[in-house]
Amino acid sequence: MTINDKRISLGKRLRSSRSFHCLGTLPNWQDYPAVRKDALRNAAVVYYPSTLYEDLFESIGKSVFPSNFYSLMGNKIRQTAVFQLLGINHPRTRLYYGRNRMRRILEDFPLPFVAKTPVGSSQGRGVWLINREHQLRDYLHDHRPAYVQQYLPIDRDLRVVIVAGQVVHSYWRIQAADNFRNNVSQGARICYDDIPDDALKFAGDVAIRCGFGEVGLDVCHFEDRYYVLEANMVYGLEGFRQAGLDIHEILADLADRGLI
Structure with a gap:
């Protein structure tokens, strides 16, 4: 089977699928051999196009998968804006620029509240529970x-x-006794018991409404409502490993069945 007989991916997420040819991400377009350039130009959809090429392909009208992936990856500001725009349950969140930020924050939020590094943080890093003014x-x-x-x-x-x-x-990601964060990398315990169907339905609806092609959503239940806390495009795999699952095999199966 030649390169033109398969669907085209730049990223290696689908390398286990027989249906895909994964070309890899090169830093310069001219670094690709002519046959690969032609395959990318002719592809109806480019899968996992990378942060480098996603906007390029979209700018010329080419479809990419997964949608809303790289542009929202690790960006809590954009994610929150999407959730708020669509009216999706999300903890009340505000951004503060300019002067007098401390006064304005304390007027808007009772202690305790959460403060985060808005772009680029992951695995529970860059997240603080603010209990005192000096912490803020x-x-x-x-x-x-x-x-x-x-x-x-x-x-x-x-x-x-x-x-x-x-x-x-x-x-489930269940907190360690000494940590308010639910991240596995911060000591949280993984549990597969009693996962409610309505929580999965809520998460599925969020993914569809937000146009997430691939996402790990963090969902919680609070005061009789489900909330989405965050969308993770680069999500941890320990929960897969403990369940004996391989995300690459799952993706390959979906691809081979024509679901992606």
């Missing part, structure tokens, strides 16, 4: 803009991984 002062010293969010007193959240509208895995 320290946070503001290093963060412009400030990203401040309502604190929900929960002891777990649900990670739901969705690809092309299909829930492919889900599990």
Whole structure:
């Protein structure tokens, strides 16, 4: 089977699929051999086009998969804007620029609240529970803009991984006794028991409404409502490993069945 007989991916996420030819991401367009340039030009859809080429392909009208992936990856500001625009349940969140940020934040949010590094943080890093004014002062010293969010007193959240509208895995992340964060990398425990169907339905609806082609959504239940906390495009795989699953095999199966 030649390169032109397969669907085309730049990223290696689909390398296990017989249906795809993964070309790799080269830093310069001219670095690609002519046959690969032609394959990319002729492809109806480019899969996992990378941050480098996603905008390029979209600018010339070419479809990419997954949608809303690289542009929202690691960007809490954009994600929050999307959730707010669509009216999706999300903890109350505000951004603060300019002067008098500390006064304005304390007027808007009762202690405790959560403050985060808005772009580029992951695995629970760059997240603080603010209980005292001096903690807020320290946070503001290093963060412009400030990203401040309502604190929900929960002891777990649900990670739901969705690809092309299909829930492919889900599990609870239960906090360690000494940490308010639910991240596995911060000591949270993975649990597969008693995952409610309505939580999966909520997550699936969020993914569809937001146009997420592939995403790991963090969902929690608080005061009789489900909330989406964050969308993760680069999500941890420990929950897959403990369940004996391989995300690359799952993606390959979806691809080979024509679902992506």
